[in-house]
Amino acid sequence: MYVIGGVLMVACFEIALIPLWRLLTLARRRDVFSGEAVRWTNGILACAGAEAVLVILLMLAQIWMSPSMLVVEALGVERDSVRFVILGACLVALLLIAAFELLMLVMRSLLMQAIEQRDELAAVI
Template sequence: MTTWATRGAQALLILGALGCLGLQTALALSEIGRTPREGLGIAVAILGVLFVVCVEIAIVCLWRLLTFVRTDVIFSTRAFRFVDVIVACCVAAGALVLTVAALLAPLPDSDGPAPGVILLIGVFGAGVWGIGLLVVVMRGLLRRAIEWRDELEVVI
């Protein structure tokens, strides 16, 4: 991968991280001044902040993997640690999103979101798990590439 591509990806990660910080701030500020009886709103905001934390951790791991690509050490076992953390973040983030859907689902239509919104939240949570599965497949490809590289180094 060329330097401009890795730098461009890192610039996008910076924008994503800044967006995550803004979202966390907005979620936290939205709950200031709420009464304790609105505990569901507070719980949803906390779950939202935790979701964003998962995204931020994944961004840090992606940054590190891009650094590995730029320095040509991506085909090492050190990369697995960061890939595993990304998978764990996807699992946790998907669970958080589905928990929000489960918390909002029993509300009557007048108090909560429409059923279609609940369905969309659930689909989003399942999509996050799908991204995690895709990363697991890519982890397997990385393992295979490392094995092939080691075999080629022995031959050469």
């Protein structure tokens, strides 16, 4: 289960690189202030949201399931401390994803305002 979750999280990250690449291409062409840039920014937000859902599902699975005895025996620690470490790591990951989502929402709103101002300036000129 953890392997599948890890693979899906890496896949979300790699899929998010596609919109990032497209945004960098738009910036190189000096066409970043367009509606296309907002669409690619929404793609990055969707990938981060999917990753947050995966982390939440992993946390819920960890709460309901007990960690594998192989992990506990290999680490030489108690079962509850392994659960605490995994839940703590998931909580930190969830907070980092939430911070990234908020930053991207602010950046998207700034991009939309810049697009509106560019359109107004083009109408004046």
